[in-house]
Amino acid sequence: GAVVSQHPSRVICKSGTSVKIECRSLDFQATTMFWYRQFPKQSLMLMATSNEGSKATYEQGVEKDKFLINHASLTLSTLTVTSAHPEDSSFYICSAEKRTGGANVLTFGAGSRLTVL
């Protein structure tokens, strides 16, 4: 199987501080990982594509200086929310891509719920 671990599952921080979320592929290597954000009662919104060894590709409207993504190894990508504000409170979910039977299947982490006070 393919397992993706995401940490922390919940985090509460004060406004103005930075928070780092880790995403690890435990039993496979992932050249590409994706970061999503989900607000209550809404679908997942893609924030950025994280590529090992290169800069992340951000979706339109996502501030790259606010949401720093690092993908330094084939099993780890991190998302840092810098100078967090209450409007950044959300459910952040990562996923890692694995080749499966000709298709690239994404396995998702359990998500990280960020609350900014």
Place this chain on the structure above:
Amino acid sequence: DAKTTQPPSMDCAEGRAANLPCNHSTISGNEYVYWYRQIHSQGPQYIIHGLKNNETNEMASLIITEDRKSSTLILPHATLRDTAVYYCIVRDNTDKLIFGTGTRLQVFP
């Protein structure tokens, strides 16, 4: 934008088959159909994927029409734990995985 359309909600009695439809009329030849589900406050869970042929695994069956413009996910014996939002997504191996609004399946006793 999502390339699929799904009914917003469906109900199913426990123990019965749940058939979830998905329209993807603009699908191209190299795009796969993927199904995921999301149980409240959890990350999406992969269910199944297919290209042309029908597929079956331990979780579900995927029936793809011959013209590939629609598909149906079948949960053969729904349980209460199958209550979730089900997402049908089409993408090729270079595309991003874009989620639509999905179908909220409610399994009732």
